[in-house]
Amino acid sequence: MLSEEERQEIEKELEHYEYKRAASIEALKILQKHRRWVTDEGLADLAGILEMSTAELDNVATFYNLIYRQPVGENVILLCDSISCWLMGYEQIRDHMRERLGINYGETTPDGKFTLIPIVCLGTCDHAPAMMVGEKLYNDLTPEKVDEILEQYRTG
Amino acid sequence: MEKPLTKNIRPGEPPFDLEAYERAGGYGAVRKALTNMTPNEVLEEVKKSNLRGRGGAGFPTGMKWSFVPMGADAPRPKYMIMNADEMEPGTFKDRVLLEGDPHLIVESMIVSAYAIEAEKGYVFLRWEYKEAERAVRKAVGEAYKAGYLGKNILGSGYDFDLQVHSSAGRYMCGEETGLLNSLEGKRAIPRAKPPFPQTSGLWGKPTIVNNVETLCSVPHIINQGAEWFRGLSYTSDAGTKLYGVSGKVKNPGWWELPMGTTLREILEEHAGGMREGYKFRGALPGGASTDFLVEEHLDVRLDFNSVQEAGSRLGTGTVIVMDDKTCPVGMVHNLEHFFAQESCGWCTPCREGLPWVERILYAIDNGEGRPEDIDLLEMHTRFLGPGNTFCALAPGAVEPLQSALKYFRADFDQHINEKRCPWR
Numbered sequence: 317m318l319s320e321e322e323r324q325e326i327e328k329e330l331e332h333y334e335y336k337r338a339a340s341i342e343a344l345k346i347l348q349k350h351r352r353w354v355t356d357e358g359l360a361d362l363a364g365i366l367e368m369s370t371a372e373l374d375n376v377a378t379f380y381n382l383i384y385r386q387p388v389g390e391n392v393i394l395l396c397d398s399i400s401c402w403l404m405g406y407e408q409i410r411d412h413m414r415e416r417l418g419i420n421y422g423e424t425t426p427d428g429k430f431t432l433i434p435i436v437c438l439g440t441c442d443h444a445p446a447m448m449v450g451e452k453l454y455n456d457l458t459p460e461k462v463d464e465i466l467e468q469y470r471t472g
Numbered sequence: 473m474e475k476p477l478t479k480n481i482r483p484g485e486p487p488f489d490l491e492a493y494e495r496a497g498g499y500g501a502v503r504k505a506l507t508n509m510t511p512n513e514v515l516e517e518v519k520k521s522n523l524r525g526r527g528g529a530g531f532p533t534g535m536k537w538s539f540v541p542m543g544a545d546a547p548r549p550k551y552m553i554m555n556a557d558e559m560e561p562g563t564f565k566d567r568v569l570l571e572g573d574p575h576l577i578v579e580s581m582i583v584s585a586y587a588i589e590a591e592k593g594y595v596f597l598r599w600e601y602k603e604a605e606r607a608v609r610k611a612v613g614e615a616y617k618a619g620y621l622g623k624n625i626l627g628s629g630y631d632f633d634l635q636v637h638s639s640a641g642r643y644m645c646g647e648e649t650g651l652l653n654s655l656e657g658k659r660a661i662p663r664a665k666p667p668f669p670q671t672s673g674l675w676g677k678p679t680i681v682n683n684v685e686t687l688c689s690v691p692h693i694i695n696q697g698a699e700w701f702r703g704l705s706y707t708s709d710a711g712t713k714l715y716g717v718s719g720k721v722k723n724p725g726w727w728e729l730p731m732g733t734t735l736r737e738i739l740e741e742h743a744g745g746m747r748e749g750y751k752f753r754g755a756l757p758g759g760a761s762t763d764f765l766v767e768e769h770l771d772v773r774l775d776f777n778s779v780q781e782a783g784s785r786l787g788t789g790t791v792i793v794m795d796d797k798t799c800p801v802g803m804v805h806n807l808e809h810f811f812a813q814e815s816c817g818w819c820t821p822c823r824e825g826l827p828w829v830e831r832i833l834y835a836i837d838n839g840e841g842r843p844e845d846i847d848l849l850e851m852h853t854r855f856l857g858p859g860n861t862f863c864a865l866a867p868g869a870v871e872p873l874q875s876a877l878k879y880f881r882a883d884f885d886q887h888i889n890e891k892r893c894p895w896r
Contacts, residue, residue: 332635333657334675340657341640366657379659379816380640382599394600398561399760399792400718402806436643436810437561437760438600441718441790442725451602 318361322350326365336366340376344383353384381435388431389424391469394448397434400441409445412459416466429470474704475728476692477685477712481572487607490614493575501691502620505583506628509694511542514587518690520698522710526565527555527646527683528758528787529864530709530776533690539670540588540678549592551679552585553655554687556597556604557639557646560759561810562792565714566684568726570597570604573688574611578634580687582620583694585632588680593634596651596681599641609636643814647863648681650816661818662863685714706732709775717743719793720750726790732778736770738791751796754879758787760807761868763875764794784875799895800880801887804873805833811869822866825856829873841888850877 318326329342343366347358354377363373377383384392395413397406417425417432424431440446443455454465480488480496488496505514519534540550554577558566570577581593597605612634615621623631642660644650649663652674673679689711693701702710709731715738716726722744729738735757739745746752754764757774763784765772772782779786794803812826829852832845853874856866877884886894 335656338655338657341654342637345638345640376657376659380642382639382641397806398810399756399803399806400562403719403792403794403798403803435600436559436814437563439558439564439567439598441562441564441792442716444718444724448600453600453602 318347318358318365319350322346323365326362337368337372340366340368340373341380341383344373344377344380348384352390353387359385387424389428391429391449392431392433394433394435394438396436396438396444396446398437400437401445404444406445408459409447409457409462412462416463430466473730475712476696476704477569477576477688477714478572478728480576481568483572487572487574487611490575490611490618493573497695498575499579499618499620501694502579502582503626505586505694506626506630511587511589514583514694517698518587518693521689521693521701522698522708523686523689523693523701524709524776525683526685526689526713526788528560528761528785530786533682533686536670536682537584537588537680539668540680541671542589546589547677550588550590550677551674552581552588552590552593553651553674553679553681554581554593554595554684555646555648555651555681556595556601556684557651558601558684559598559643559646560761560788560790561807562718562756563716563759563788563790564718565716565726565788565790567601567604568714569684569688570601571607574604574607575615576688576691577608577684578611578615578620579691580689581634582615582625582632584680584682584687584690586630588678590678590680591631591633593632594655595634595636596639596645596655597636598639598645605636605638612636642816643810644816644863644865647865650863651681652679659816661816664862704730705775706730707773707775707778709777713774713789715742715774716790717793718790719755720747720795720798721745721793722747732773732775734771734773735765735791738774739770739793743791743793746793746795749797752793753796753798753800754794756787756792756794756872757784758789758791760792760810761785761864761871762787763871764879766879785871797895799837799893800876800883801833801837802893802895804876805830805837807872808833808869811865815865819862821856822861822869825852826866826869828852829856829869836884836887837893839887839890839892841884841891843888845888846877846881846884849873853877 326343333339363370440455445457446455523533524530644660650660654660669679713731754766808830812830815822817823853870858867
């Protein structure tokens with residue numbers, strides 16, 4: 317069942333589009349905002365509202381890398397692995413992050429705090445390397461700076 | 473030197489709100505266009521300005537607009553879309569405009585939409601640009617309150633609604649027709665052309681999709697005229713350009729400069745030259761999907777025609793510098809990993825070819841390359857080139873590969889012969 321809040325937000329979004337299914341990506345993001353990831357049950361409920369089959373909606377959901385169809389942690393870390401960051405020391409940051417968190421890409425820390433995912437160029441190449449934690453951008457990364465940022469989220 | 477695109481931007485400070493933007497002459501182009509000019513006059517001015525698309529392809533903007541059906545019999549609604557899905561690796565110029573001057577974003581949309589008599593506009597923004605999203609949403613709200621958006625704008629009788637759409641990832645959303653599919657709530661796969669979006673775009677209605685920087689030039693063209701705009705440039709490609717540099721230079725960053733500024737001036741004067749201990753070996757002049765330029769090209773002017781004559785493309789005009797301590801094979805492997813991952817899978821050559829290219833490069837980079845791999849890579853640069861795929865993703869992907877094989881062939885051979893990466 318969708319919550320009342322989810323349903324209201326989705327219906328408000330539907331007003332902006334000519335056809336219900338056009339709001340599918342926005343609606344999936346609303347579910348994700350409330351649940352961290354899009355569950356099978358949520359997807360099926362949403363498909364009903366959008367007048368799509370579950371398979372059609374999942375076809376859309378699984379195409380977009382920022383729609384999560386698997387559980388993620390409290391904070392999703394998106395670490396840029398594209399060219400400017402790679403030139404400026406991405407591999408060192410990646411290795412450091414893996415070691416500090418004890419996880420690989422696509423995994424979540426046992427305490428549920430962090431999920432680590434690679435992301436394409438974040439468009440802050442003059443301040444590489446870069447990453448996002450949740451909706452916040454961090455750049456000019458060094459291993460020391462990464463430690464400080466992770467600590468903020470651990471204690472925060 | 474005039475910097476129309478970035479004149480209001482003060483890095484580190486919040487962008488202009490409506491009042492400050494108006495004080496700086498903002499919304500003057502909306503006033504002028506909607507109250508003193510016909511849509512056709514706006515279109516003609518943009519045509520005369522010689523403005524070309526800043527998203528990478530360089531298509532003349534006025535010509536693109538001129539294919540939209542006009543008049544009472546035209547299908548409606550018509551759509552004007554700003555492509556703010558900036559995801560070309562190494563590119564960070566549209567972010568500057570979106571975060572730095574959000575009212576210019578709104579004004580450029582109104583004036584451009586008026587030229588094609590569009591009723592509805594979308595700013596198609598990549599999810600990750602959160603600060604840009606906040607800034608542009610705020611500006612849109614202020615513009616509605618002030619009567620620059622909505623019904624009967626400034627008493628002109630012209631109605632225009634503008635919506636910000638935040639996306640959910642995938643490089644393919646930046647491809648014009650992939651973007652339209654995504655906006656319709658579908659997978660971002662490309663559409664066959666023709667029909668072109670100008671006649672059959674969003675929901676099958678006439679639609680224009682333009683890059684952020686392209687549209688941001690339009691209000692200035694309307695305010696100061698096509699001739700002024702052409703005069704901003706060093707060459708026949710008009711206007712200013714937001715150039716950027718990343719990599720191991722002393723001062724990576726962005727600068728608005730006359731179109732046609734040389735690669736040398738950008739690298740040495742603005743980016744401050746290479747960092748101590750590093751030498752320049754090559755550069756991608758306009759993002760990941762452009763051919764390498766090397767030392768002999770330093771005096772090439774970075775405009776559409778000159779870069780093409782040098783064997784590459786201006787692309788987005790944001791330069792990625794390769795230094796002498798970076799492995800060219802590793803660099804191309806990183807680039808092809810991106811393209812293989814971002815292939816939407818719609819057409820076979822791209823879906824199958826790019827992962828193959830990536831695997832071969834991985835093998836070479838890890839000392840497992842075979843001499844015949846070079847031929848395989850060269851074959852792919854032809855098979856994935858223009859004309860064999862649905863969209864420009866794969867042809868763009870092979871540009872850095874084909875030029876790396878040309879300029880850095882010895883490095884590839886050394887990896888294969890010594891069965892290791894000499895940089896590790």
